[in-house]
Amino acid sequence: MTVAPVHEAVTTLRKLALAAGQAAALRAAAQLGVADALGDEPATAAQLATAVNAEPGTLDRLLRALTTHGVFAAQGERYVHTATSRLLRTDTPRSLRDMVLWATEPWTWSVWPQLADAVRTGKGVFAEVHGKDFFTYLYEDAPDSAEVFNRAMTQASRLSSQSIAEALDIRGPVTVVDVAGGHGDLLTTILGEDSEVRGVLFDLPGALDDVDPRLREGGLFGDRASLVTGDCREAVPVAADVFILKNVLEWDDESTVATLRNVAGAAGPGGRVVVIENLVDGSPETGFTTTMDLLLLLNVNGRKHLRQSLLRLVAEAGLVVTDVHPVGPYLHMIDCAVPERP
Numbered sequence: 001m002t003v004a005p006v007h008e009a010v011t012t013l014r015k016l017a018l019a020a021g022q023a024a025a026l027r028a029a030a031q032l033g034v035a036d037a038l039g040d041e042p043a044t045a046a047q048l049a050t051a052v053n054a055e056p057g058t059l060d061r062l063l064r065a066l067t068t069h070g071v072f073a074a075q076g077e078r079y080v081h082t083a084t085s086r087l088l089r090t091d092t093p094r095s096l097r098d099m100v101l102w103a104t105e106p107w108t109w110s111v112w113p114q115l116a117d118a119v120r121t122g123k124g125v126f127a128e129v130h131g132k133d134f135f136t137y138l139y140e141d142a143p144d145s146a147e148v149f150n151r152a153m154t155q156a157s158r159l160s161s162q163s164i165a166e167a168l169d170i171r172g173p174v175t176v177v178d179v180a181g182g183h184g185d186l187l188t189t190i191l192g193e194d195s196e197v198r199g200v201l202f203d204l205p206g207a208l209d210d211v212d213p214r215l216r217e218g219g220l221f222g223d224r225a226s227l228v229t230g231d232c233r234e235a236v237p238v239a240a241d242v243f244i245l246k247n248v249l250e251w252d253d254e255s256t257v258a259t260l261r262n263v264a265g266a267a268g269p270g271g272r273v274v275v276i277e278n279l280v281d282g283s284p285e286t287g288f289t290t291t292m293d294l295l296l297l298l299n300v301n302g303r304k305h306l307r308q309s310l311l312r313l314v315a316e317a318g319l320v321v322t323d324v325h326p327v328g329p330y331l332h333m334i335d336c337a338v339p340e341r342p
């Protein structure tokens with residue numbers, strides 16, 4: 001064994017062991033609003049500290065730590081933006097600031113330490129730590145966190161909604177329902193593609209409280225959109241031609257199959273059901289999907305699926321897969337049909 005690989009291994013492990021600190025540094029920068037305070041001109045930590053109400057010396061240390069990961073860059077004693085740090089700004093259309101806040105919310109720090117237990121038992125830990133399931137906790141006990149969660153989902157959706165709407169190619173006088181569609185970013189994009197298409201947004205009441213105003217009465221799509229609240233594991237009481245489930249089937253297998261069966265029942269024979277997911281073995285972002293897979297284990301006793309594990313559940317729910325193909329940079333679209341009755 002030579003010295004260099006050992007040194008590399010030591011460096012890798014030391015860096016990984018402190019990765020929580022990197023997430024915390026990102027969160028701190030997002031909370032302080034440093035990216036918004038830094039414009040196109042280079043600025044010193046002292047100048048930025050005045051703008052964000054921080055202590056200049058410690059802000060300098062925070063920024064130095066972030067620059068080692070390409071978040072901001074140092075030019076002598078001054079800092080400038082990088083493509084990555086610009087995503088922390090609130091005024092950029094591709095902002096991921098809420099995504100960063102969501103991935104580092106206080107509840108995440110309360111469940112990560114239980115990972116060994118979850119791996120031993122094969123079960124999530126959220127209810128044990130917080131006394132109730134994740135979404136009940138979010139909407140009942142942590143409204144600010146719920147708001148961050150839904151904004152983060154919208155930010156993530158914006159990365160792919162246009163490509164998904166184009167790939168779905170829903171045209172003419174048909175009705176589409178986005179099941180567990182969050183604030184409605186994908187649905188508004190689909191409705192924007194064809195003025196004949198009607199849309200239904202279905203989600204838990206807490207999610208629809210702050211729905212995209214364009215879907216409300218008087219909004220741009222208000223006359224073609226309706227909002228329905230409910231639990232998709234219990235029933236999906238909506239009549240539609242196309243049912244979409246994007247980044248929903250990430251909880252326990254039982255909930256996934258129950259939801260798919262409810263959707264298949266609502267769609268009826270010949271109906272179209274489209275599942276859209278990041279697949280662990282079909283994503284260019286392996287680091288993201290595999291870590292998210294572990295977080296989903298902890299919070300909803302769920303997972304990011306492998307292609308085969310998801311297709312197995314789709315089949316178990318009685319749907320027939322007609323096509324599987326990549327959509328957008330990170331996702332796969334699984335087009336299914338409800339079989340005609342024998």
Ligand SMILES: C[S@@+](CC[C@H](N)C(=O)[O-])C[C@H]1O[C@@H](n2cnc3c(N)ncnc32)[C@H](O)[C@@H]1O
Pocket residue numbers: 135153154157179180181182183202203204207230231232233245246247248
């Ligand atoms: C990961 S988010 C995905 C949101 C949206 N489909 C997207 O891709 O941006 C999961 C969504 O499922 C909703 N949800 C969770 N449990 C639900 C349930 N039992 N019934 C209906 N919606 C649920 C959440 O409120 C949230 O909007």
